[in-house]
Every structure is written in structure tokens, then in C-alpha cells.
Amino acid sequence: MAAGITTSALGPPDYKKALEQFDAYVEALGKCGLSVIVLDPLEGHPDAHFVEDAAVVTPEIAIITNPGAASRKGEVTSIAAALKPFRKCVWIQTPGTIDGGDVLTIGRHVFIGLSDRTNADGARQLGDALAGFGYTWTPVPVAAGLHFKSSVNAVGRDTLLITQPFAAHPALAGFDRIVVSPQEEYAGNTLLVNGHLIMPADFPDTRQKLQALETPIIELDTSEFRKMDGGLTCLSLRF
Missing domain, CATH: 3.75.10.10 (L-arginine/glycine Amidinotransferase; Chain A)
Incomplete structure (x- = not known):
């Protein structure tokens, strides 16, 4: 895992802790009503x-x-x-x-x-x-961030959670927009699943803003995946 691509300066991930965080993620998806297929490790x-x-x-x-x-x-x-x-x-x-x-x-x-x-x-x-x-x-x-969904994610039918650089983007003008504070940009990668929001833990300002949607929120520690430029949407394909 630590041999992956990253721009982060947060240090190498702890593999045991990453496995625990991944198991909690799978459990959260199950609580949201999904059946989860976990693939085998892909060596190399x-x-x-x-x-x-x-x-x-x-x-x-x-x-x-x-x-x-x-x-x-x-x-x-x-x-x-x-x-x-x-x-x-x-x-x-x-x-x-x-x-x-x-x-x-x-x-x-x-x-x-x-x-x-x-x-x-x-x-x-x-x-x-x-x-x-x-x-x-x-x-x-x-222009900033690894991927588009590092900065823009749907948190409701017509509502986006976005980082400051996308706050006034004309392509997103038709949506209600919740803007993440610069100090909590990582929380912009929040996952909407079956009427639940799964968000990274320890971002209180973003959580307070999301609570206005009256959607159940599940917080998960993703510290080890963050070290590898990853977030909550990255870890699964939902269909």
C-alpha cells in the first residue's frame, strides 16, 4: 500500500490500521443497505x-x-x-x-x-x-486536487458539497452548493449512499453544514487512505 502513488506529506500509511479502516468502511456500506463484494488483493x-x-x-x-x-x-x-x-x-x-x-x-x-x-x-x-x-x-x-470528486460530490438530489475553487463554477450553477472551508477540504469527498452520508471523521464544520440536510451521517476514520491521496468514494464501485 505504501508503494502507491501519493502527493501527500502525511507519512507512510499504517497497514494494520488501514485494514481496520477498510473493514469499517465495508460495514458502513452494509448498514446503508448494500451488498458488498470484496476483491482479493492485486499483487504488484x-x-x-x-x-x-x-x-x-x-x-x-x-x-x-x-x-x-x-x-x-x-x-x-x-x-x-x-x-x-x-x-x-x-x-x-x-x-x-x-x-x-x-x-x-x-x-x-x-x-x-x-x-x-x-x-x-x-x-x-x-x-x-x-x-x-x-x-x-x-x-x-x-485545476486543483487529484480528481474532480476530490472537490465536488453529490450529497442530495440537487445539492453538491464542493471546495472553494469550485464554489462559483458556471457548470455547477444549477445546484444548491455547500462549500467546504479551506481548512476542511478533504471532507469534500463525502459519499451519498441510499439516503445516508458517509463522511471522513473529525471535520466538525463540514458535519455541521451537512446536518442541515437532515440526512443520516456516518463518520469514518480514513487517515491511512488520505496518506495515499484516497478518500471515501475511491474505495468502492457502487451500482
Whole structure:
């Protein structure tokens, strides 16, 4: 795990503590009404536990990504095998690159972040594949943060939790926006699951803002995944 890609200066993750945090995450998903499939470790791919980056799944199709980091490209085959019993799979082709962490689907519209990991060709391929099922899509440049969902996440039907750099972004103008304080930017990666919000622990200002939604909140310690630039959405594919 510690051999994965990170820009963090928080030090190496504690593997035992990471396993405990992961088990708590799986338990929380179960409490939200989901059945969880836990994949086997993927030797030689220390970032593979961030499964969200390897695919984008809708009710109609699974799109297997072409990750933007060269060291992660080998992760997609195992994800495709896991998804094949549930969805038809199509693949993003080179030169397109895309990470699932850059893709936010709200209803029938998809926001695709253009980041260091997701390029314009990958976004176009994804958008074209989903357009065949009636989806529309908007590309959004990501100037700060690893992925689009590092900074923008849905916390309600028409409500986004966003970091300050996206607070006035014109692509998000049609939504109610809860803005995370600069001191709590990591809490912007909060996960909405079946009418529950799973958020990282120890971000009291963000929790207070989210309580106004009157949605049940589950706080989880994700300190070890944060050290590897990961968050709550990264650790699962929900469908």
C-alpha cells in the first residue's frame, strides 16, 4: 500500500490500521443497505484498492477506464472480470485516459473532470458511450486536487458539497452548493449512499453544514487512505 502513488506529506500509511479502516468502511456500506463484494488483493498494484478509478458503472453499462497513471493500467482487467457478471463492459481506448474519480453522475447528467489523470479524448469516449443511453455530459477542468470528486460530490438530489475553487463554477450553477472551508477540504469527498452520508471523521464544520440536510451521517476514520491521496468514494464501485 505504501508503494502507491501519493502527493501527500502525511507519512507512510499504517497497514494494520488501514485494514481496520477498510473493514469499517465495508460495514458502513452494509448498514446503508448494500451488498458488498470484496476483491482479493492485486499483487504488484499498490493502488488497486482505489477501485473507483478503474471503471464507471451505470444501470445500463460498465465502462472500463484507461487510468491516467501508467502504474495503474494493469488494474482494469481484474475489475472488468468482477463487473462482467453484472454489466456489459466497454473499454476506453488509448490515447484516451480517464480515472473514475473524475466522473460524477447525477441523474442522467455526467460531469467529467479534465485532470492530470483524465484527458479530453478519454472524456469524449466516456461521454459518447453514455450518450447512447440518453446521458448528457459536461467536461470540467480540474485545476486543483487529484480528481474532480476530490472537490465536488453529490450529497442530495440537487445539492453538491464542493471546495472553494469550485464554489462559483458556471457548470455547477444549477445546484444548491455547500462549500467546504479551506481548512476542511478533504471532507469534500463525502459519499451519498441510499439516503445516508458517509463522511471522513473529525471535520466538525463540514458535519455541521451537512446536518442541515437532515440526512443520516456516518463518520469514518480514513487517515491511512488520505496518506495515499484516497478518500471515501475511491474505495468502492457502487451500482
